[in-house]
Amino acid sequence: LxxxxxxxxxxxxxxxxxxxxxxxxxxxxxxxxxxxxxxxxxxxxxxxxxxxxxxxxxxxxxxxxxxxxxxxxxxxxxxxxxxxxxxxVTRRPVTMYEDDTPAPSREDVRFVGAQIAAAWLAARGRESLADLLPGHPYLPGSVDQDLLVEAERLLQHSLRGHAHLRRALRDGFWQHLQAQY
The missing domain is CATH 3.40.50 (Rossmann fold)
Structure with missing residues (x-):
């Protein structure tokens, strides 16, 4: 995906x-x-x-x-x-968020990206990081999908339709990982 x-x-x-x-x-x-x-x-x-x-x-x-x-x-x-x-066969549950809530700030989203990166790195180890770095700034589809789903859960806000926030999320994720290498 x-x-x-x-x-x-x-x-x-x-x-x-x-x-x-x-x-x-x-x-x-x-x-x-x-x-x-x-x-x-x-x-x-x-x-x-x-x-x-x-x-x-x-x-x-x-x-x-x-x-x-x-x-x-x-x-x-x-x-x-x-x-x-x-x-x-099961469908992944769809989380619905209120449309009237204000979107989180870029900095909040970037911070969440870094949090998720820290958890990702802790779960997989530094050797997994070496597999991601050559693809920078792109993430493998499965990693990107997990990042987006987890970010929406933590933020309690959908990132669909907010390309600038998705970019901020990925930037935060990458910045944390690159700081560890």
Missing amino acids: NANNQQKGVDSLIRTDLESLARHRAISDAALVGGDEDLVSAVEAAQGYGARVHLWGIEAGEGRNQAEPLLWEVDSQRTFDLDFCRPY
């Missing part, structure tokens, strides 16, 4: 993995859980190397959730009953 909680570039990663595994004969069959038409080229590439691709999906509440062109290309298709999947 990116900083806006959006999934980007997943199709290209799936294509790369699927094609690479098929090309190196590391797989003979692949189960693809998805339904996006953009995956057709990934399926064709894997099949070109001799792999069979099986499309798995979850029953849609209404209509279809798998693209027709993708269904034509795969070697087999299986749809799991929605009730079968429900016990294994």
